[in-house]
Amino acid sequence: MRHTRPAAVVLALTLLLTACSSGGQQPAAVGRPVSGGSLTWAVEIEPITFNPHQYAQAKARLLVWNTFEALLGHDSQGGLVPWLSTGHQVSADGMTYTFALRTDVTFTDGTKFDAAAVKANIDQFFVEGYNPAVLAVQLRNLDRVEVVDPATVAFHLRQPDVLLLDFLSSPQGAQVSPKSLKEAKNLKAGGPELAGTGPFILDRYTAGQEVHFTKNAAYNWAPANAGHSGAAYLDEITYRFLKESSVRVGALTSGQVQVIEGVPATDEPLITANPQLSLSLSRGLNSGSAYSYYFNTTHAPFDDIRVRRAFREAVDVDAVLTGVYRGSATRAWSVIGPTSPFYDKTLEKTYGGDAAEANKLLDEAGWTARDADGFRTKDGKRLTVRLVQSAPFVRDRRDVLAQAVQAQVKQSAGIDLNIAVVDQGTATQALADGQYEVFDNSRADTDAGAALNLLLHSGGAINRTGFTDPALDKLLEQGRAGTDQAQRQAVYQRVQKLAITDQALILPLYAPADQIAASRAVGGLGFEPTAGVPGSAYHLWVSK
Known part of the structure; x- marks a missing residue:
């Protein structure tokens, strides 16, 4: 024993x-x-x-x-x-x-x-x-x-x-x-x-x-x-x-x-x-996961990894955080917050804030036309993504932060971010019905493995990306089964790289405090x- x-x-x-x-x-x-x-x-x-x-x-x-x-x-x-x-x-x-x-x-x-x-x-x-x-x-x-x-x-x-x-x-x-x-x-x-x-x-x-x-x-x-x-x-x-x-x-x-x-x-x-x-x-600083935007990959436009990457490149996160929080916010680079022993520091400065790259990716994805308001279109449909925020969970001026991101993605890449702050029941229904493209979340779990399993496992109760991958599930299950901290850290670093680098499922924004x-x-x-x-x-x- x-x-x-x-x-x-x-x-x-x-x-x-x-x-x-x-x-x-x-x-x-x-x-x-x-x-x-x-x-x-x-x-x-x-x-x-x-x-x-x-x-x-x-x-x-x-x-x-x-x-x-x-x-x-x-x-x-x-x-x-x-x-x-x-x-x-x-x-x-x-x-x-x-x-x-x-x-x-x-x-x-x-x-x-x-x-x-x-x-x-x-x-x-x-x-x-x-x-x-x-x-x-x-x-x-x-x-x-x-x-x-x-x-x-x-x-x-x-x-x-x-x-x-x-x-x-x-x-x-x-x-x-x-x-x-x-x-x-x-x-x-x-x-x-x-x-x-x-x-x-x-x-x-x-x-x-x-x-x-x-x-x-x-x-x-x-x-x-x-x-x-x-x-x-x-x-x-x-x-x-x-x-x-x-x-x-x-x-x-x-x-x-x-x-x-x-x-x-x-x-x-x-x-x-x-x-x-x-x-x-x-x-x-809170523990657990960073405050992030999770992309719904189950339907257009974020079923295309090029559009997911483009959205991330269209946002200069440092500038947005400075504008909203005046330098008091800690930039996030991963789904896991920087205070966690599982945080992968090598992800820092590996993506984001490149408007030219965002536009290149959207062109490649076929979003080449523009409407009268300057938003990109494809086959006559505007490039619109919906963020539904549940009012009881809006803290730290996250509604204001969303507006700053909204302005950036429009200006730098012609993406229409539609923001709705609604009551919990309405938000829950929208998520259940798939009527969203962006899901925002942070968690204060003391073991970040709990957050990763909730948010990224194919059976996770709040996996709003809809992304399923047997290899990712296997990693998450390995992380929760092990007792050796170094082994768990290695597993969770692979999880972060898969979610952030390989699949661009997430736009991390800041570490809640x-x-x-x-x-x-x-x-x-x-x-x-x-x-x-x-x-x-x-x-x-x-x-x-």
């Missing part, structure tokens, strides 16, 4: 500073932590659900961890550490993962956390229609969950699959009270009906306005690397949903809220240039290790 090492105790400061890959400064210290008080935090995105199993928005991650916890967490170096477990063992053949569980944990509805609760959570994923996206990836090779005894649970696989561990350390793998799973009237939406084991209890949600959490006074099972133990410092915390960055910044500078996230470069001077405000700003701006009266702010997103409220406190 292979054994995990026990979690190392690390300083709270280490926990808070990890994953700040961009090198931005952290909020200034304001003294020693104090208990009590309340805090209001303005966030960019309103969650589409408060059920952790349905988690799909990276911006919602900080809310998930307030109420729910997983079997595993991460240390400051990205390694796995026990959380609701005390350790785990892997069989020599990689087919069985056995977890020893904590015996002192209780859900906030009073029910006991044990092996039966873990099994109930996993079994819920196999209920038809509950969460097929996760089932198709992290749990694809799970055969069954065995309750060995109340404090021991075993996961039996059909074939080796290290992505199981990514699932068990992710929001989707967070533990919900079995009582909630049985009795909640609106289980998939979540909310106050769902009980977790976390340091806070979600007790109030007003759609379109805010969500409120109160301290779980009984909480006393923080992981060893949390930096402190016992209940959270704050008595309560309110998250207000303020979509517009200028509104969030205004709320902070006027004192209506004490913390905000999602601060675009255009608004940073309002925070950093006025020392009288006693505010601070920090940044952290989160920004936190706050009053200096707030302590404990920071970024979640590995994921690079803002941490939960467990560490937060307000000076008195």
